[in-house]
Amino acid sequence: MTTQPRIALIGECMIELQHRADGSLHQSFGGDTLNAAVYLRRELGDLGSVDYVTALGDDSFSDAMCAQWQAEGLGLGRVQRLPGRLPGLYCIQTDANGERKFLYWRNEAAVRDCFTTAAAEPILAALPGYDVVYFSGITLAVLGVVGRERLLQTLVETRRRGGKVVFDNNYRPRLWADVATAREAYRRVLAEVDIALLTEDDERGLFGYEDSEQVFAAYPSIAEVVLKRGADACLIRCAGERFAVPALKVETVVDTTAAGDSFSAAYLASRLKGGSPAEAALAGHRLASRVIQVPGALIPR
Template sequence: MTDLVILGESMVELSQQEPGLFRQSFAGDVHSVAVYFKRLASQADRVRLMTAVGHDSASEGLIKALEEERIDTSLVFRHPSRQLGLYSVTTDKNGERSFSYWRSESAAREVMLLFREGTQSACDGAYSPCGLAPRPDMFFFSGISLAVLAPETRPAFWELVSNLRDQGTRIIFDPNYRPKLWPTPDHTRAEYARAFTSADLALPGIEDLTALYGVKDFTAACDLLAQFNIEELVIKDGPNGVYYRGPEERFLEPVSPIERVVDTTAAGDSFNGSYLAFRSRGLRPREAIARAAKVAGVVIQHRGALVERGRFAALLEE
């Protein structure tokens, strides 16, 4: 059994269906990774979403939605006064997204504080955080996960990552760069350097690396990331394919173009979740990438981050 912990923020999503009409659901980058991992992993595999919610009806709805997807909610902490963040997304005729966010006071910003408070154990008369139990096989976080953490709680986050890695947990990082969430690019690069240094597997997209570092192709991306000694790289570049570099092989896997792109909201996230699921089921990197790219191709032909579960299963069989 594979046990994956994913840290980040799930939000209320308002997705435009037509002018003036929005559909409410729950989403966010790590939310989508968790859902697609669980849908495609072996039945025994577990995914725990580590986040924080409030006591409002939307928070209750989120927990119900996670449980319907069979996502473990034991690491979903309750904030006494904050609630879920919210965002709206509209798409143009080419499937390009436009977002508006209301998340500055979301409960998820305090997840590390709540985690430390909720995992205290007595030890020689004092109290110390006992960490994640049981220790997960994999721990996933993104650039968005980092950005939304309250700055004063990031030391606790990095301590957790360091402890997990020392204990054998595989650390997985997707840069998922959103400039509006960071004070300056230099600040982002400093945090990302720690993330890449900690990562056993990195899942960057060329678009994010271009925006933050100015690199524009697979070769430049590999050169940039070589300084961090990351064991496994999976670099995504939309229709240009996916480049893999691991301990035993390197290759570029082509991606079949999608004729009708409707919504690219969860393209990278659905790829990430499905790639991790296929690898946990024992697939080799090339086959896992090819199948994950197919999943992402299905997802971007539908509105919203999550394709309805029954419809999703049927489409993958076609």
């Protein structure tokens, strides 16, 4: 990897509403790959560039998103602004244990046309030139059939040129027409992945794997597999070795939103800076443990 890696994260950011205990709503922005992009930018510091790849509308919320991303140091050169369109919206409701429920309004979100517009052509042509291309299962779902095909072509070309492909599985059943469609899409892209950041519960929900052994056995060709298991130790297979890295204990969990995204970001940042997989996992646990003690997806800098 270069000493100043160029990283592109592909996905969707939405308007986030946090439902407070007093019935009020706090508005911010969030989305799995956007959360990862922000935390990756913070963790990397000046040791690389992070661009976000998405499509937004031409509305005031989209303006505010771009302003926030710019303030976080993200590159906006791959963000499309589609006239008359809007971003998606979601509401987070959390229970007494910090577990969350999401309500979504995203069917008409601009990101669904991210890879189908004329403006997408130069973006798609540029992506294989990045050192790292990062996306998630949610990216797969919201891009649609045509977008997924174009993404797959991009991943193949990225690896052909020597770039690395990083995938966070984030499986959300409601975003897919059926489980068979989701399985096919996942299997096709997983064949082009170098680092797989997998949540065990999502693997169980999508493929029916019963334990970590089945998950690892399913991906013999992926060089680096990280299995996230919430408060339990994460499991890693890399360079022929298997090992566990315990999570950090947190006394009070406020909100688990973006726990996995922040782990993935800190893990990748550490690896890009030369850290071992074990060191990277510890960095991931460290950041995630801070994130879950604060409401919302993005904690203050």
